[in-house]
Amino acid sequence: MTSNPLVHKLVWKTSLSLSVPISCTLETQQFIPMFCSLKEIKLSGSFMTVSDAKEFLGLLSQIESPVFASDMMKLCKLSVKECKISLDWLVDDILAMSCPTQVQSVCNKHNLPFSPTTFTRLVTLSSESLQELIIQPPDRTTPGGWQIPPHFTNKYFPSLTSLTFCIIQLGLPHNPLLFSMNWCHRTIEDLPPALKMTSLTMHFYAVCPEDTHKIVADQSFNWKQLSECTSQLFPQLKKFDIHISMETETDFGVRQKALSEALLKERLEHFGDKLVIEWVDENPHLRSIVDWVSE
Known part of the structure; x- marks a missing residue:
């Protein structure tokens, strides 16, 4: 292949409707360098992988000022889960x-791909229209400054109705539950006014059924204070939801659920009728297994 110094603009367009992603093949690596005088390239489509994107963009060393020109104003939901690379x-x-x-919805959980500063910036950018916010509480080992709750810089959340902390791990020796619970409490206290908030959820993950007692076993966490705080900050709050899930080959058991619910309702009585306890089945396909605990 010979170079073509007369080409200054290249349009690279792939079909989104046909789901044909951009990949950096050997042919691509040989083709792009032919245009040694490129000043502008317009990409339309999606890359197959992050590696393909890096390799493709690496072929454009002569482009000095890359600009993202797509319109993201109509983005309604941003959900990031189990991402192992930084998305700042x-x-x-x-x-x-x-x-x-x-x-309307921002979900940031599992591995926390955003730094605290960037996450608060994301929420601030979305604060006017944001209706649902889902945050992963850190533990003591979480890197990147997440031990300190995010400091949101917007003045208020005019549309926010739902706040979820997901997932709070139970039964792990290296992850003290109290640290994560206090982090959630401080985040609620520091949250800019959200007067339309109607739902607050704490999603717990138990390693075994007995771990559910640990939600209220540590008397050093002041549930009454949290109740008073939420009542003051969220005057329209209608539901305080405790989600409990456990991924295992056997169910919690009817008896275990009843004991756990009774203890939770006793310790969380300050929430009154707002309190809802939900058991989340992580393995619905295993429902046919006999639950001997409930016999």
Whole structure:
């Protein structure tokens, strides 16, 4: 292949409707360098993997000022789960330049791919339209400054109705429950006014059925104070939801559930009729297994 110095602009368009992603093949690596005088390239489509994106963009060393020009204003939901790489660039280089004005839901859980500063920036960008916020509480070993609750810089949340802390691990020796619970409490206290909040959820994950007692076993966590705090900050709160899930080959057991619910209702009586306890089945396909505990 010979070089073509006369080409200054290249349009690379793939079909989103046909789900044909951009991949950096050997042919691509040979083709792009032919245009040694490129000043502008317009990409339309999606990359197959992050590695493909890095390799493709690495072929464009002569491009000095990359610009993201797509319109993200109509983005309604951003959910990031189990991502093992940093996604700060998604906010700093893309969303900050094409401010979404219709984001209704932001979910940040499992591995916390955003730094605290970038996450607060994301929430601030979405604060006017945001209706649902889901946050993963850290433990003592979580890196990146997450031990300190995020400091949101927006003045208020005019549309926020649902706040969820998911998931709070139970029964892990290296992860003291009290640390995560206090983190949630401090986050609620520091949250800008959200007068339309109607639902607050804490999602716990138990290693074994007996771990559910640990939710209220530590008397050093002041549930009454949390109840008073939420009543004051969220005057329209209708539901305080305790989600409990356990991924195992056997169910919690009817008897175990009854004992746990009785203890939870006793210790969380300050929430009154707002308290809802839900048992989340992580393995619905195993329902046919006999639950000998409930016999």
